Amino acid sequence: MKRPDGRNPEDLRDTIRIEAGVLDRADGSAYLEWGTTIRLVKTEKDDKDISSLEEEYLAVKTIREEGNYKYVEVPKPLWKEIEGYEVIDEYLKGNKVYVAVYGPREPIPRHEASPYKAILRYRYTMSPFSVPERKSPKPGRREIEISMVSRMALESILFLEEFPMTTIDVFAEVISADAGTRVAALTAAGVALADAGIPMKDIPVALAVGKIGNTEEDATIVVDLNKFEEDMPFAVDMPLVIVPRREEITLLQMDGRLKKGDVEEMLELAIKKGKELNKIQREALIRKYERVDSHE
Amino acid sequence: MNEFVWEFTTDKVRRLIMKGIRLDKRGMMDYRNVYIEKGVIYNADGSAFVNLGGTKVIAGVKFELGEPFPDKPDEGTLMVDAEILPLSSPSVEPGPPDEEAIELARIVDRSIRESRAVDFKGLCIREGELVYRLFVDIRVLDYNGNMIDASSLAAAAALLNTRVPRVEDDTIQPHEYEKVLELREVPLYTTFVKVGKAIAVDPNLAEEKAADARISIATVDDESITAMQKGGSGAFTAREIETLVEESIKKGKELRKKVRG
Amino acid sequence: MRKLVVPGDVITEEKVKLGPNVYVEGGKVIAKVVGLAEVENGVAKVIPLEGRYIPKEGDPVIGIIVDVKIPGYDVDLNSAYYGFLPNEELKEEGTYGDVVVATIKRVDAVRNALLEKATILRGGDLITINPKKIPRVIGKKRSMLNLLQNLTGVTIMVGANGRIWLYGKNIDVAKEAIFMIEQEAHTTGLTDKVTKFIEEELGHEKA
Numbered sequence: 022m023k024r025p026d027g028r029n030p031e032d033l034r035d036t037i038r039i040e041a042g043v044l045d046r047a048d049g050s051a052y053l054e055w056g057t058t059i060r061l062v063k064t065e066k067d068d069k070d071i072s073s074l075e076e077e078y079l080a081v082k083t084i085r086e087e088g089n090y091k092y093v094e095v096p097k098p099l100w101k102e103i104e105g106y107e108v109i110d111e112y113l114k115g116n117k118v119y120v121a122v123y124g125p126r127e128p129i130p131r132h133e134a135s136p137y138k139a140i141l142r143y144r145y146t147m148s149p150f151s152v153p154e155r156k157s158p159k160p161g162r163r164e165i166e167i168s169m170v171s172r173m174a175l176e177s178i179l180f181l182e183e184f185p186m187t188t189i190d191v192f193a194e195v196i197s198a199d200a201g202t203r204v205a206a207l208t209a210a211g212v213a214l215a216d217a218g219i220p221m222k223d224i225p226v227a228l229a230v231g232k233i234g235n236t237e238e239d240a241t242i243v244v245d246l247n248k249f250e251e252d253m254p255f256a257v258d259m260p261l262v263i264v265p266r267r268e269e270i271t272l273l274q275m276d277g278r279l280k281k282g283d284v285e286e287m288l289e290l291a292i293k294k295g296k297e298l299n300k301i302q303r304e305a306l307i308r309k310y311e312r313v314d315s316h317e
Numbered sequence: 318m319n320e321f322v323w324e325f326t327t328d329k330v331r332r333l334i335m336k337g338i339r340l341d342k343r344g345m346m347d348y349r350n351v352y353i354e355k356g357v358i359y360n361a362d363g364s365a366f367v368n369l370g371g372t373k374v375i376a377g378v379k380f381e382l383g384e385p386f387p388d389k390p391d392e393g394t395l396m397v398d399a400e401i402l403p404l405s406s407p408s409v410e411p412g413p414p415d416e417e418a419i420e421l422a423r424i425v426d427r428s429i430r431e432s433r434a435v436d437f438k439g440l441c442i443r444e445g446e447l448v449y450r451l452f453v454d455i456r457v458l459d460y461n462g463n464m465i466d467a468s469s470l471a472a473a474a475a476l477l478n479t480r481v482p483r484v485e486d487d488t489i490q491p492h493e494y495e496k497v498l499e500l501r502e503v504p505l506y507t508t509f510v511k512v513g514k515a516i517a518v519d520p521n522l523a524e525e526k527a528a529d530a531r532i533s534i535a536t537v538d539d540e541s542i543t544a545m546q547k548g549g550s551g552a553f554t555a556r557e558i559e560t561l562v563e564e565s566i567k568k569g570k571e572l573r574k575k576v577r578g
Numbered sequence: 579m580r581k582l583v584v585p586g587d588v589i590t591e592e593k594v595k596l597g598p599n600v601y602v603e604g605g606k607v608i609a610k611v612v613g614l615a616e617v618e619n620g621v622a623k624v625i626p627l628e629g630r631y632i633p634k635e636g637d638p639v640i641g642i643i644v645d646v647k648i649p650g651y652d653v654d655l656n657s658a659y660y661g662f663l664p665n666e667e668l669k670e671e672g673t674y675g676d677v678v679v680a681t682i683k684r685v686d687a688v689r690n691a692l693l694e695k696a697t698i699l700r701g702g703d704l705i706t707i708n709p710k711k712i713p714r715v716i717g718k719k720r721s722m723l724n725l726l727q728n729l730t731g732v733t734i735m736v737g738a739n740g741r742i743w744l745y746g747k748n749i750d751v752a753k754e755a756i757f758m759i760e761q762e763a764h765t766t767g768l769t770d771k772v773t774k775f776i777e778e779e780l781g782h783e784k785a
Contacts, residue, residue: 044373044404044405044458044459045371045459045461046405046406046407046459046460046461047404047459048628048629048630049628050404056359084492084493085492085493085494112356112359113359114359115359117357117358119404119458120404121403121404121405123403123407124630124658125630125632125658126407126630126658127658129410136687136688144403144411146402148375148377148454148456149377149379149398149452149454150358150360150361150364150377150378150379150452150454151358151360151377152360153360153491154381155379155381155452155454158398158400158414158454159413180601180610183632184632184658184689185687185688185689186658186659186688186689187658187659190403192402192403192404192411194402194404194456194458196357196358196375196377196456197357197358197359197360198360199359199360215584215585215611215612215628216612216628217628217629217630218611218612218626218627218628218629218630218710219611219629220585220599220610220611221585221586221610221611222585222586222601222603222608222610223585223586223608224584224585224586265586266586266603266608267603303584303587306584306612307582307584310582310627310764328675329703
């Protein structure tokens with residue numbers, strides 16, 4: 022089975038960018054982009070090469086037709102197939118997340134404070150325009166649950182006991198969504214927490230592994246599902262938070278149908294790719310200081 | 318931050334601004350740098366990111382289908398929502414929009430609605446039955462003062478970047494577009510603060526805290542005024558407001574160039 | 579040799595004493611925060627580059643009085659934690675909004691600070707920088723601070739909590755120089771850069 026955007030099963034999406042320290046007011050912050058870079062190609066409606074590409078890959082998609090022409094989205098892993106075509110536009114289709122960290126700071130309300138450690142709060146929200154159908158601005162049950170499991174995934178990684186009687190707030194806003202927003206937010210949160218100077222054992226990294234196919238029988242194990250893959254007839258999605266150094270897992274959710282052996286294979290893949298993603302987080306933090314150096 | 322800590326900065330800002338000096342060395346009628354990026358959100362029908370001197374705002378436009386209001390059966394509808402996110406400042410707590418966010422949404426809403434920027438009749442599909450509902454959602458990400466102008470810039474830039482989705486069998490076809498949304502006007506606010514007798518444009522955070530009064534004036538191309546909002550507990554004289562209307566027309570022209578560009 | 583590290587980076591696998599901002603796991607000494615790691619005289623530590631101020635005994639701090647009570651004053655320390663200044667540690671009577679320089683005498687179990695030897699700072703200008711960059715503003719044996727004061731003629735009081743009070747004529751130049759140190763705290767050759775900057779700025783003003 023081919024992945025909809027032409028990736029190999031073990032490939033993360035082609036474009037992952039993180040920047041640390043992007044918000045002035047927050048004590049620490051990060052901005053993350055995670056998706057596929059699309060080239061919009063203009064070609065004749067009956068172009069056979071493009072049509073067969075469209076048949077083979079779900080993510081190669083005509084989004085508009087005009088007279089004798091059509092406009093086709095081609096994801097980055099397939100760009101070698103469209104050499105020589107007229108490219109109208111290039112843009113990211115994927116997740117975009119801002120994370121701000123405030124704290125350690127005075128707890129509000131005060132009775133929620135603990136004399137033994139800082140209280141961690143995590144709030145994950147999605148902008149109304151981030152998804153195909155406008156989302157109501159009110160936080161739904163989904164966002165509340167994600168916020169809770171995300172908070173718990175981070176608690177054991179931070180040295181919260183160093184800051185009694187305080188709160189550490191992590192706010193994540195998803196402004197653009199394309200599957201895997203909770204792990205995108207958590208990967209950015211790891212960078213934002215480090216940028217805030219919060220002591221931690223390691224920078225937590227988050228990603229999803231899954232199993233996709235047209236039927237359960239032909240399904241393959243893959244990393245980092247995009248929206249096309251989440252919507253396939255057979256799709257299992259397993260978001261994880263990984264502590265890379267210890268290879269421990271602090272968030273795990275899963276729905277679908279897996280065989281016993283699949284779980285082991287998926288976790289192994291997740292840890293391997295998590296370490297790759299962790300490098301991008303580390304580089305983002307280091308780059309913040311190189312940025313200053315380069316001004317000289 | 319504790320209010321008394323602000324008081325210290327506030328005192329300094331007040332002392333200086335009354336002598337015509339701004340902490341960031343701007344002239345009294347100098348606007349901060351404006352950065353605008355359009356089309357940043359894949360799933361939005363129009364979007365823009367604005368950074369006005371460190372105040373960062375994102376606006377997204379989306380269409381839905383619905384019934385028209387009974388008194389305007391042949392017109393599409395507009396809804397502006399704004400949230401000052403807890404990411405944006407240490408003093409914003411998570412929760413439903415407070416009065417400041419609601420004021421912000423309503424101010425931006427009025428400037429778009431009353432300038433007749435959008436041809437609502439053009440957003441009617443079947444009179445009395447089915448119209449486009451236009452949503453403009455504003456999210457303040459980083460708050461360094463003057464979010465009214467930043468939000469109005471973001472909303473205008475997003476609307477200028479908006480395409481109207483194609484409708485088939487009474488449903489919206491994602492990423493298929495009927496036309497570019499026609500904007501007849503580009504209403505933009507210019508905000509001023511008054512400190513003592515001194516008046517400055519585009520206040521930063523410290524200036525906003527130090528201000529006695531605030532006024533925001535929305536203008537359009539033909540130099541008409543389409544919305545105004547006075548804020549803060551201090552007062553402006555009629556003469557001052559006249560001068561500021563003049564100034565906002567001038568500033569509006571410069572800003573519209575940027576937002577269209 | 580100092581090295582830029584991020585949380586989770588291994589600093590050394592040798593047997594060393596643990597300084598601030600490191601922990602041990604499986605015989606490895608690992609960084610807890612973003613900062614500059616060093617192993618000196620058998621002690622491994624990370625000098626943090628980010629983070630809010632946490633009160634420490636003996637620290638000089640610059641605070642702002644936010645509450646006046648019968649036994650003394652509540653003082654904001656640009657921190658999640660407050661300072662308490664007993665009446666007898668302040669020679670004159672203070673009030674809301676007064677800026678005070680004081681020393682932290684003791685820190686209690688939940689990190690609040692008892693202050694002593696306080697003086698009210700009047701006039702001048704107060705700025706706030708990242709508290710973790712304060713050591714660079716002071717420099718080894720106060721070298722940077724002396725340089726700043728000598729070149730600009732400005733009186734400068736530095737609080738470990740990130741607040742800096744300035745008094746004198748060339749406040750703006752001194753402020754810019756301090757912001758420059760804050761931005762480039764992790765780089766080398768700062769003394770030369772700061773000297774050059776101040777001399778150029780003051781030269782311009784004369785011209």
